[in-house]
Amino acid sequence: MPEYKLVYFNGRGLGELVRWIFQYGDIPFTDERVEMSEWPEKKKVTPGGKLPLLYIDGKPLWQSMAIARYAAKVAGLTPDDTLEACYCDAFVETAKELLTDMYKIMLSDKSQEEKDKELREEYVVKTLVPVLEKVNKRMENRQWLIGDKMTWADLAISRSIDEMVLHFSDVVSKYPHVAAHAEKIQQLPKIKEWRAKRPKNLPF
Numbered sequence: 716m717p718e719y720k721l722v723y724f725n726g727r728g729l730g731e732l733v734r735w736i737f738q739y740g741d742i743p744f745t746d747e748r749v750e751m752s753e754w755p756e757k758k759k760v761t762p763g764g765k766l767p768l769l770y771i772d773g774k775p776l777w778q779s780m781a782i783a784r785y786a787a788k789v790a791g792l793t794p795d796d797t798l799e800a801c802y803c804d805a806f807v808e809t810a811k812e813l814l815t816d817m818y819k820i821m822l823s824d825k826s827q828e829e830k831d832k833e834l835r836e837e838y839v840v841k842t843l844v845p846v847l848e849k850v851n852k853r854m855e856n857r858q859w860l861i862g863d864k865m866t867w868a869d870l871a872i873s874r875s876i877d878e879m880v881l882h883f884s885d886v887v888s889k890y891p892h893v894a895a896h897a898e899k900i901q902q903l904p905k906i907k908e909w910r911a912k913r914p915k916n917l918p919f
């Protein structure tokens with residue numbers, strides 16, 4: 716197996732799904748975390764100037780979704796069927812958008828009061844609730860999001876719901892099938908172990 720090094724900031728952000736996939740697949744990797752104080756200097760020598768990067772035997776792969784898809788293939792979490800694989804991609808992109816749309820507001824220059832208002836009145840209503848409704852309906856009578864076995868789409872949605880619960884647990888709890896699906900993934904032994912041992916008290 717190649718040697719893997721994931722380089723990301725000391726946060727969950729866009730690196731966490733890759734970590735979940737590697738953990739689930741029992742694929743050894745180095746989890747290198749860059750502190751924000753080191754970043755201005757490191758950015759100058761980082762290919763593309765953005766993180767995450769996955770070094771595969773020393774050669775960098777960029778873009779979080781390309782990295783996660785690669786890791787998912789190695790872990791056996793992508794469907795063979797072309798259309799099913801595309802539905803996986805669609806759910807994974809939706810899961811990513813849940814995070815990036817939220818981080819964009821949280822990291823803006825607005826006051827905390829304005830951010831809180833925008834998160835509750837714009838983000839929750841226009842971004843989060845439509846996704847929760849869709850996934851809740853889908854999971855009413857299914858075990859997994861796509862097909863009849865677990866895929867990286869299940870990990871991606873559960874990973875994003877994990878983050879949503881930190882900020883909007885009152886909203887997520889109104890969607891029992893979403894919450895149950897997320898919990899099922901988070902109770903998988905490898906994911907449970909990772910969530911227990913990963914660095915705590917990080918804002919993102």
Ligand SMILES: N[C@@H](CCC(=O)N[C@@H](CS)C(=O)NCC(=O)O)C(=O)O
Nearest residue numbers: 728729758764765766767778779780
């Ligand atoms: N589309 C890219 C976005 C990468 C990105 O914007 N990374 C942010 C952190 S989440 C970053 O490197 N920010 C620091 C910078 O731009 O200097 C991906 O999905 O990997």
